Amino acid sequence: MPHLLGFLAKRLFWMAATLWVVFTVSFFLMRSIPGGPYSNERNLPPEIERKFMEKFGLDKPLAEQYFEHLSRTLRGDLGPSFKLADYGVNRVLAEGLPKSAALGSLALVFALVLGLVAGLVSAVRRGGWLDHGLMVLATVGIALPNFVIAAVLILIFVITWPVLPAAGWGGARNLLLPAFCLGAPFAAYIARLTRTGMLEVLGQDYIRTARAKGLSEARVLLVHALKGGLLPVVSFLGPAVAGILTGSLVIEKIFFIPGIGTHFVQSALNRDYTLAMGCVLLYTALVYLMNLLVDVCYTVLDPRVRLD
Amino acid sequence: MEGRGPEELERLLEEARKVRGNSLWKDAMRRFRRHGAARFALRFLLALSFLCLFTPLLPFAPPARVRLSEQFQPPKAVFVRHGWSRGDYPGASGLTGRMLDLRERIFGDLEFGPWMGTDSKGRCLMSRILWGGRVSLMVGLVATLVSLIVGVVYGALSGFLGGFWDDLMMRIVDVLYAVPFIFVVIFLITVIRENQEVLEATFGLTRMGVFFLVIGLVYWLTMARVVRGQVLSLKNREFIEAARVLGASTPRILFRHLVPNVVSVVLVYLTLTIPRVMLFEAFLSFLGLGVEAPDVSWGMLAADGLGAVNPVRVYWWFVLFPSLALGATLLALNFVGDGLRDALDPRLRER
Amino acid sequence: MKKAPLSPERSPVLEVDGLEVDFETGDGRVRAVRGLSYRLGPGETLGVVGESGSGKSVTHLAMLGLLPDTAEVRAERLRFQGNDLPPAGSEALRRLRGRGIGMIFQDPMTSLNPFLTLGTQIAEMARIHLGLRGAALRETVVAALAEVGIPNPELRIEQYPHEFSGGMRQRAMIAMMLVAEPALLFADEPTTALDVTVQAQILGLLASLQERRGMSIVLITHDLGVVAGFAHRILVMYAGRVVEEAPTPALFANPSHPYTRGLLRSIPRLDEEREELEPIPGQPPDLLALPEGCPFAPRCPSVRELCLREEPGLRSLEDGHALACHVDLEPFDHEERS
Numbered sequence: 001m002p003h004l005l006g007f008l009a010k011r012l013f014w015m016a017a018t019l020w021v022v023f024t025v026s027f028f029l030m031r032s033i034p035g036g037p038y039s040n041e042r043n044l045p046p047e048i049e050r051k052f053m054e055k056f057g058l059d060k061p062l063a064e065q066y067f068e069h070l071s072r073t074l075r076g077d078l079g080p081s082f083k084l085a086d087y088g089v090n091r092v093l094a095e096g097l098p099k100s101a102a103l104g105s106l107a108l109v110f111a112l113v114l115g116l117v118a119g120l121v122s123a124v125r126r127g128g129w130l131d132h133g134l135m136v137l138a139t140v141g142i143a144l145p146n147f148v149i150a151a152v153l154i155l156i157f158v159i160t161w162p163v164l165p166a167a168g169w170g171g172a173r174n175l176l177l178p179a180f181c182l183g184a185p186f187a188a189y190i191a192r193l194t195r196t197g198m199l200e201v202l203g204q205d206y207i208r209t210a211r212a213k214g215l216s217e218a219r220v221l222l223v224h225a226l227k228g229g230l231l232p233v234v235s236f237l238g239p240a241v242a243g244i245l246t247g248s249l250v251i252e253k254i255f256f257i258p259g260i261g262t263h264f265v266q267s268a269l270n271r272d273y274t275l276a277m278g279c280v281l282l283y284t285a286l287v288y289l290m291n292l293l294v295d296v297c298y299t300v301l302d303p304r305v306r307l308d
Numbered sequence: 309m310e311g312r313g314p315e316e317l318e319r320l321l322e323e324a325r326k327v328r329g330n331s332l333w334k335d336a337m338r339r340f341r342r343h344g345a346a347r348f349a350l351r352f353l354l355a356l357s358f359l360c361l362f363t364p365l366l367p368f369a370p371p372a373r374v375r376l377s378e379q380f381q382p383p384k385a386v387f388v389r390h391g392w393s394r395g396d397y398p399g400a401s402g403l404t405g406r407m408l409d410l411r412e413r414i415f416g417d418l419e420f421g422p423w424m425g426t427d428s429k430g431r432c433l434m435s436r437i438l439w440g441g442r443v444s445l446m447v448g449l450v451a452t453l454v455s456l457i458v459g460v461v462y463g464a465l466s467g468f469l470g471g472f473w474d475d476l477m478m479r480i481v482d483v484l485y486a487v488p489f490i491f492v493v494i495f496l497i498t499v500i501r502e503n504q505e506v507l508e509a510t511f512g513l514t515r516m517g518v519f520f521l522v523i524g525l526v527y528w529l530t531m532a533r534v535v536r537g538q539v540l541s542l543k544n545r546e547f548i549e550a551a552r553v554l555g556a557s558t559p560r561i562l563f564r565h566l567v568p569n570v571v572s573v574v575l576v577y578l579t580l581t582i583p584r585v586m587l588f589e590a591f592l593s594f595l596g597l598g599v600e601a602p603d604v605s606w607g608m609l610a611a612d613g614l615g616a617v618n619p620v621r622v623y624w625w626f627v628l629f630p631s632l633a634l635g636a637t638l639l640a641l642n643f644v645g646d647g648l649r650d651a652l653d654p655r656l657r658e659r
Numbered sequence: 660m661k662k663a664p665l666s667p668e669r670s671p672v673l674e675v676d677g678l679e680v681d682f683e684t685g686d687g688r689v690r691a692v693r694g695l696s697y698r699l700g701p702g703e704t705l706g707v708v709g710e711s712g713s714g715k716s717v718t719h720l721a722m723l724g725l726l727p728d729t730a731e732v733r734a735e736r737l738r739f740q741g742n743d744l745p746p747a748g749s750e751a752l753r754r755l756r757g758r759g760i761g762m763i764f765q766d767p768m769t770s771l772n773p774f775l776t777l778g779t780q781i782a783e784m785a786r787i788h789l790g791l792r793g794a795a796l797r798e799t800v801v802a803a804l805a806e807v808g809i810p811n812p813e814l815r816i817e818q819y820p821h822e823f824s825g826g827m828r829q830r831a832m833i834a835m836m837l838v839a840e841p842a843l844l845f846a847d848e849p850t851t852a853l854d855v856t857v858q859a860q861i862l863g864l865l866a867s868l869q870e871r872r873g874m875s876i877v878l879i880t881h882d883l884g885v886v887a888g889f890a891h892r893i894l895v896m897y898a899g900r901v902v903e904e905a906p907t908p909a910l911f912a913n914p915s916h917p918y919t920r921g922l923l924r925s926i927p928r929l930d931e932e933r934e935e936l937e938p939i940p941g942q943p944p945d946l947l948a949l950p951e952g953c954p955f956a957p958r959c960p961s962v963r964e965l966c967l968r969e970e971p972g973l974r975s976l977e978d979g980h981a982l983a984c985h986v987d988l989e990p991f992d993h994e995e996r997s
Contacts, residue, residue, distance in 0.1 A: 018486055025492075029499045139646070143639040145587050145607075147594055148631040151614055159622050205769040211725055212764075213784055213835070214757030223783075227774040246490045250594055254614055264491070265595050268498040276498060280491045287488045303819040304773055 008292070015288040022284050023073060023277070027066055030273045078278035081267075089278040092263055097282075100252070100259030103182065104244050106175055110183035111190055111240065116233070118187070119194020123229075124221070126199065134191060141188025146247050150181040150254050178255040182247050186240045190233055198229035227301060234298050238291040245283055336572070339651035346647020349640035356637060360441040364407035367415040369422065369432035370396035371439040372602045378430035380616075380623050381422055392419045399602065425625040428616055433609075433625065437633050440604040444634070447520065447605070448586040448641075454524025455585070456578060459531025464570070466532065467539030478536070481529055489526045490588070496522060497597050519598065523588055527581055534577050538570045572652045579648050583641035590634055606634040672843050672875045673699040676736035680714070680721045680899075683729045689946045691717045691730075693899040699843070704869065704876045706886030706907070708922065709896035710943045715879045718896075719845045723762060724752045740842065758788045761836035765848035767828035771820040777804075778816030781835045788839035803834040807864060826857035830864065837868060847879045862889055883919075884926045887911065892979075895919050898944045898954035901973060905980040914991050915982045917959045923991075953985070961986050 078089035122131045210224040252261035267275035424434035466477040590607030592598030599605040609630035680692040692714040721732045724747030737744040745751035764770040804812035807830040850858035895903040903916040921939035941958035956966040
């Protein structure tokens with residue numbers, strides 16, 4: 001247990017350091033813009049612009065701004081949004097996060113279920129037509145961008161054969177198509193990883209031992225082979241979550257889902273720097289925490305690996 | 309190594325160069341040719357590149373010419389009509405401009421009609437896809453090249469210096485790996501766009517140039533690791549030792565002996581990076597953060613097509629063709645990458 | 660050495676007649692076992708000796724249906740405790756594995772599942788074959804580990820294979836395979852990966868377990884020295900066939916096949932002052948391209964012209980001694996070894 005606590009402390013320290021670097025770089029990039037964040041709205045009357053500057057503290061010296069902003073961020077307040085009047089960045093993110101989280105989790109579930117089943121079937125039916133078919137499908141899934149998959153599926157399931165709603169945020173039915181499109185490339189990766197992982201494990205001596213013990217083929221596969229065969233998939237989960245967060249920017253845009261992805265893209269297009277920075281910090285923290293979780297899971301699965 | 313004369317060492321070096329030079333590549337070529345899908349994909353890519361390269365010579369409508377009267381025309385085989393003029397390509401100069409001049413001399417003002425239909429502003433979709441292909445392929449190549457240069461130099465240096473510097477440099481790579489770069493890059497692009505005039509004035513970087521750089525700088529991490537690993541394993545081989553004994557200087561060993569030996573691994577990784585870079589470009593352009601009008605790219609066209617989807621009227625060509633162009637190209641690049649990997653590194657295949 | 664030959668009247672535990680195993684490989688069809696026959700009595704220990712590729716492991720994996728799908732197994736007769744062995748892949752054969760016939764393997768590091776605790780790996784045996792649950796199950800597992808001489812079994816069942824030493828791992832493997840009390844144990848090179856002192860301990864453990872339970876053992880090894888003090892009878896295999904078979908004392912007193920003599924000469928002995936061992940010259944045969952005639956002929960010091968034309972069949976000498984060789988060698992000169 002103290003081992004685990006030490007590990008967590010170390011990793012959380014690195015996460016804080018990374019977040020601080022991201023914060024600092026973003027802050028100075030933001031302030032390096034000539035004329036400030038309202039440069040594209042120069043037609044504002046000067047006194048209004050001055051008021052804005054005062055409101056956001058842009059009239060103070062740079063160092064003072066930095067420390068003020070940093071201490072406020074440390075208290076968990078990401079500040080007001082530059083463009084959405086009367087909205088704090090915290091509130092925007094708090095409203096968007098549950099929607100993005102629902103979409104992302106469902107996508108991850110799709111990716112895991114489809115990927116694992118396809119990979120297992122492929123490994124067991126090695127060399128058969130099912131194996132070849134699934135692996136070609138996996139290559140297609142890895143190669144195609146998710147918006148191309150979305151385009152094809154919208155043409156099929158929304159336009160030609162209207163069984164699913166096209167867009168918007170509502171019930172679970174609204175989430176099915178976007179979550180599938182978001183999860184598909186990762187399902188393809190997971191299928192490949194599962195197949196190679198399982199094939200490698202099935203050739204191991206201890207699988208022969210398990211058979212010699214008289215265990216059923218299902219037990220050999222699911223109890224003895226699966227754990228080792230899934231280790232590559234587990235290490236892939238960290239990058240997969242990062243990828244799903246990235247992909248959600250596009251998917252939320254296509255399906256008009258008002259999650260943080262949409263807000264992030266909008267903030268980047270509108271030059272809403274505080275909101276964009278809040279999103280970057282949130283994404284960095286999420287990716288870091290997921291990787292941490294994956295590392296802990298890995299050690300639980302593989303007794304030979306120790307946390308360091 | 310002591311006790312060997314310089315002649316023998318020289319011979320050893322020559323041998324090492326020859327062994328890698330001949331049989332490896334010949335074997336790889338043979339294996340690659342047996343890989344049916346990869347061979348087909350390579351032909352497809354060559355044909356596509358050729359087509360995109362010479363697009364300005366082809367008699368299609370100008371990609372940016374808006375004709376609201378011809379909105380959302382379905383694909384049709386209108387063969388000949390007259391209409392385009394050199395003025396429809398305001399920005400074209402250099403080689404592209406000269407190709408356009410040549411086209412004017414060959415075909416006059418002839419143009420072939422919207423074989424793939426038209427978009428929401430009545431622009432010829434096929435022409436836009438071809439011109440977009442020029443941009444998308446260019447981004448893929450140039451940005452990958454940027455990542456290649458940074459990654460190879462960094463990785464080779466790290467592996468070759470070893471010890472403290474190696475530890476430090478790889479530690480930096482580890483930290484950078486943990487940062488979700490794509491979000492930072494989007495933020496970066498937002499800021500850079502604002503500073504575009506300044507950048508262009510001080511560094512002579514065009515918008516496209518910045519774009520190449522930024523994308524390329526995302527993808528060098530893995531390349532650096534791969535190259536470092538190769539260098540470390542090659543560093544202690546006999547022929548490198550021989551070069552050292554002969555008194556070759558560090559940069560000379562690095563570039564004359566190590567780099568050629570790393571080429572096969574780099575080549576494999578390179579072909580697998582190109583589709584990822586193109587995917588990233590399409591992703592950014594799709595979000596409206598990448599290539600900007602009047603330039604066209606496939607990601608942008610796909611976004612246009614999806615934006616026009618509505619349940620009342622179906623403009624299937626507007627969605628399908630850009631997606632097909634991008635999808636087929638990325639698939640082909642992946643097949644070539646896989647084929648090349650199997651051909652150059654048979655050990656990887658068994659995994 | 661103290662083992663007396665067992666009475667032959669009792670009905671055999673295992674009867675093998677004309678066993679053949681083929682493999683489909685990328686380079687062609689390989690016959691790994693070519694017409695193997697033997698009989699094993701209750702409580703008897705048979706040593707099967709040969710180089711790698713002689714077919715000694717393949718034979719026994721084949722009987723248990725543990726070969727990959729590329730293998731094809733045929734036999735005139737294959738009976739266990741008087742009944743035909745079920746075919747490979749069948750549910751009946753699966754149930755027989757572990758319960759009727761157990762098998763332990765060479766390298767206990769790779770042969771035990773690194774992801775499961777030893778307790779789990781032993782318990783699933785007892786659960787499946789003996790139907791034990793709960794406290795009784797735990798008791799059985801702890802008792803099994805204690806029986807093979809693993810200290811602190813209550814603690815050890817929570818540990819993973821990598822937390823055990825090599826010898827302890829092999830003990831655990833034996834405990835696992837014997838938990839369902841099989842009547843027959845195939846031990847495939849069980850001591851090869853271990854230190855010499857640990858080897859002796861493991862063999863001693865196997866012998867005492869055998870005595871207590873009265874089970875039969877087939878000990879598969881490349882080392883005649885390992886079977887010398889352990890087996891009642893020895894089968895020497897070469898290129899997929901039996902070349903010599905004899906009760907252990909008879910085989911060591913008068914080894915009759917040139918290959919057996921070669922094997923004997925390559926055993927180090929502590930009681931003799933010998934500077935060098937004599938390895939058998941040449942390479943084991945390529946099963947894809949077996950020569951005409953006797954497969955050992957290319958390496959044989961006593962080769963005759965006949966040996967190159969005709970493969971010798973197995974013929975009986977006196978007292979259960981059988982030999983597949985055209986040549987009648989001079990009686991083995993034990994002094995010649997020094």
